[in-house]
Amino acid sequence: MFQWKKLGKIFNPSELDNRIWMKEYAQSPSVLIFDEFIRVYFSCRPSPDETGKYVSYLAYLDLNKKDLFDVINISENPLLKLGELGTFDEFGTNPASAIRIGDDIRIYYCGWTRCESVPFNSAIGVAISNDQGKTFTKLGKGPVISYTIDEPFLLGSPKVKIFNNVWYLWYAVGKKWIANSGNPEPVYKIRMAYSNDGINWVKTGKDLIETKVEEDECQASAEVILYKNKYHMFFSYRHSLGYRFKEKGYRIGYASSDDIITWVRDDSKAGITISEEGWDSEMVSYPHIFELDKNIYMLYQGNHFGRDGFGLAKLEGHYF
Amino acid sequence: MNWKKLGKIFNPTQHKLPDNCHEFAQAPQTLVFENYVRIYFSTREKDKIGKYLSHISFVDFNKKFEKIINISKDTIIPLGSLGCFDEHGIFPINIVRGKDGKKIHAYTTGWNRKVSISADASIGLAFSDDDGLSFKKIGNGPILTASLNEPFLVGDAFVAVFHDVYHMWYIYGSKWFIDSSEDAPQRVYKIAYAKSTDGISWEREGRNIITDKLNENECQALPTVIYFNDKYHMFFCYRQATGFRKIKERGYRIGYAYSLDLITWTRDDENCGIDVTDGDWDSDMLCYPHVFHCDNKIYMLYNGNEFGRFGFGLAVLDN
Numbered sequence: 001m002f003q004w005k006k007l008g009k010i011f012n013p014s015e016l017d018n019r020i021w022m023k024e025y026a027q028s029p030s031v032l033i034f035d036e037f038i039r040v041y042f043s044c045r046p047s048p049d050e051t052g053k054y055v056s057y058l059a060y061l062d063l064n065k066k067d068l069f070d071v072i073n074i075s076e077n078p079l080l081k082l083g084e085l086g087t088f089d090e091f092g093t094n095p096a097s098a099i100r101i102g103d104d105i106r107i108y109y110c111g112w113t114r115c116e117s118v119p120f121n122s123a124i125g126v127a128i129s130n131d132q133g134k135t136f137t138k139l140g141k142g143p144v145i146s147y148t149i150d151e152p153f154l155l156g157s158p159k160v161k162i163f164n165n166v167w168y169l170w171y172a173v174g175k176k177w178i179a180n181s182g183n184p185e186p187v188y189k190i191r192m193a194y195s196n197d198g199i200n201w202v203k204t205g206k207d208l209i210e211t212k213v214e215e216d217e218c219q220a221s222a223e224v225i226l227y228k229n230k231y232h233m234f235f236s237y238r239h240s241l242g243y244r245f246k247e248k249g250y251r252i253g254y255a256s257s258d259d260i261i262t263w264v265r266d267d268s269k270a271g272i273t274i275s276e277e278g279w280d281s282e283m284v285s286y287p288h289i290f291e292l293d294k295n296i297y298m299l300y301q302g303n304h305f306g307r308d309g310f311g312l313a314k315l316e317g318h319y320f
Numbered sequence: 321m322n323w324k325k326l327g328k329i330f331n332p333t334q335h336k337l338p339d340n341c342h343e344f345a346q347a348p349q350t351l352v353f354e355n356y357v358r359i360y361f362s363t364r365e366k367d368k369i370g371k372y373l374s375h376i377s378f379v380d381f382n383k384k385f386e387k388i389i390n391i392s393k394d395t396i397i398p399l400g401s402l403g404c405f406d407e408h409g410i411f412p413i414n415i416v417r418g419k420d421g422k423k424i425h426a427y428t429t430g431w432n433r434k435v436s437i438s439a440d441a442s443i444g445l446a447f448s449d450d451d452g453l454s455f456k457k458i459g460n461g462p463i464l465t466a467s468l469n470e471p472f473l474v475g476d477a478f479v480a481v482f483h484d485v486y487h488m489w490y491i492y493g494s495k496w497f498i499d500s501s502e503d504a505p506q507r508v509y510k511i512a513y514a515k516s517t518d519g520i521s522w523e524r525e526g527r528n529i530i531t532d533k534l535n536e537n538e539c540q541a542l543p544t545v546i547y548f549n550d551k552y553h554m555f556f557c558y559r560q561a562t563g564f565r566k567i568k569e570r571g572y573r574i575g576y577a578y579s580l581d582l583i584t585w586t587r588d589d590e591n592c593g594i595d596v597t598d599g600d601w602d603s604d605m606l607c608y609p610h611v612f613h614c615d616n617k618i619y620m621l622y623n624g625n626e627f628g629r630f631g632f633g634l635a636v637l638d639n
Contacts, residue, residue, distance in 0.1 A: 152461030
């Protein structure tokens with residue numbers, strides 16, 4: 001199995017007092033390595049409105065390469081505006097995945113809208129930066145990955161990668177809404193699409209990861225790395241109901257594949273779970289893996305879906 | 321062109337309809353059989369909170385449109401389940417026989433209610449194996465929905481087979497806006513085009529194909545296309561973006577465009593040949609046209625005042 005050594009929490013937005021748009025949550029960390037620092041893109045939120053509803057914004061922070069717990073810079077403003085009236089990302093941009101293409105940086109993000117019979121819906125948009133990832137412009141007002149015949153709602157949790165010149169996007173797809181006595185809760189599973197340009201995508205149309213905890217298990221945030229001709233996926237899963245507490249909350253699962261299409265799930269190899277106590281004692285989720293100076297690290301969210309920030313682990317055991 | 325009005329032919333309040341519907345017979349669309357014409361329309365029930373849900377029904381007429389011979393008794397196509405694009409209504413529906421001349425396709429516009437705006441729409445597909453008495457959806461999701469440059473309100477599909485290709489004219493939303501003259505946000509939508517080899521996967525052309533006549537906020541809806549006299553003829557309805565419910569001059573009228581190649585359309589409302597009639601059921605508004613061939617004649621079904629609350633009427637092309 002993998003052996004991840006937890007190094008602790010890196011960033012807690014509630015400790016900041018100079019950005020009203022970044023009061024709570026630091027979700028879906030996504031790293032790009034720069035010469036002088038590493039930049040972590042993430043999603044954050046201002047305080048909720050009077051009805052308890054949140055919006056979410058994209059942000060980044062820069063970490064000292066020699067000491068990843070040293071935050072040397074935080075974005076001054078949200079990287080993207082919320083969408084116009086009636087558009088798919090009117091109420092939030094979360095989570096996100098960043099990728100470098102030559103001199104440009106692209107962000108694939110999940111946009112949120114609010115509905116009447118269910119609380120929300122989502123689809124996946126793309127924005128581009130020409131200034132080294134400081135500011136972004138949306139490709140258009142609408143989504144790039146949108147609903148189709150058998151992917152009817154809730155497209156989110158995008159993770160974009162390029163392997164062997166092919167673009168891959170892993171994302172979560174809504175399967176159904178559970179009525180839950182007037183408090184609808186969604187069920188979603190991990191799927192994949194591929195592309196030549198990152199804009200026009202072909203959906204493979206299959207749930208990739210077998211279900212474990214229950215038929216309505218929710219799966220998201222599929223982080224895939226390629227090592228020695230094998231694909232390794234770390235992802236999040238939880239129960240469909242009662243998931244705001246420890247027993248049924250998010251955990252990190254693992255699957256592997258030789259052909260990027262067929263995946264074998266084996267959570268026992270994931271090598272990371274909740275701690276006895278502390279900031280990640282109830283949930284671990286949204287893994288993001290990156291390499292720095294020949295070490296492999298995982299950023300991940302802890303309790304409350306990352307409300308209090310994200311932390312870092314380092315790969316010690318060499319499963320590869 | 322000159323359309324001779326034959327009057328209102330169907331009033332939904334005079335019949336018993338399935339799905340608890342009693343008012344509205346909007347966007348009539350035909351399926352022509354050997355001995356009768358089936359006319360599908362969207363009608364409405366009120367839900368528990370007093371909001372409308374649109375359902376599809378049909379009425380069968382003899383081929384001279386003098387006599388009603390049948391009215392749908394059961395649900396033709398169910399609304400979508402919780403969270404689906406067509407949970408809160410199907411309006412309109414477009415019915416077309418596939419390339420094989422047999423399989424019956426239904427292109428639906430499904431509605432789902434939102435919070436900051438009233439609702440969004442996408443286009444779905446269903447098939448019928450029983451001559452259009454009932455339809456089965458091909459999935460829970462849409463075949464055409466919000467995309468990069470058509471960000472919301474994708475609907476009003478009209479599909480026709482020409483030269484062994486499926487052609488679709490539809491509308492997409494270009495903006496939602498708040499205006500002091502209206503209580504709720506209003507929308508602007510435009511006519512666009514897509515084509516397909518199988519009627520399921522569509523390639524969008526990605527542009528507004530009909531030029532605006534009123535202003536940039538002109539709303540263009542429900543295109544219908546027919547071929548005769550070596551030309552393709554499109555009828556549609558258009559209106560101002562605000563004040564269109566109550567002010568006659570700002571309400572829906574029928575517009576017209578023609579094309580030789582299905583790509584370039586010339587708007588020519590002067591030649592539309594149909595307008596409101598003072599003192600009649602269509603005195604304030606004309607909307608949701610549907611043009612079709614039947615026994616060597618060309619007919620137009622359409623709605624009049626109040627968006628078809630009290631039914632639809634018929635006109636015949638007078639050569």
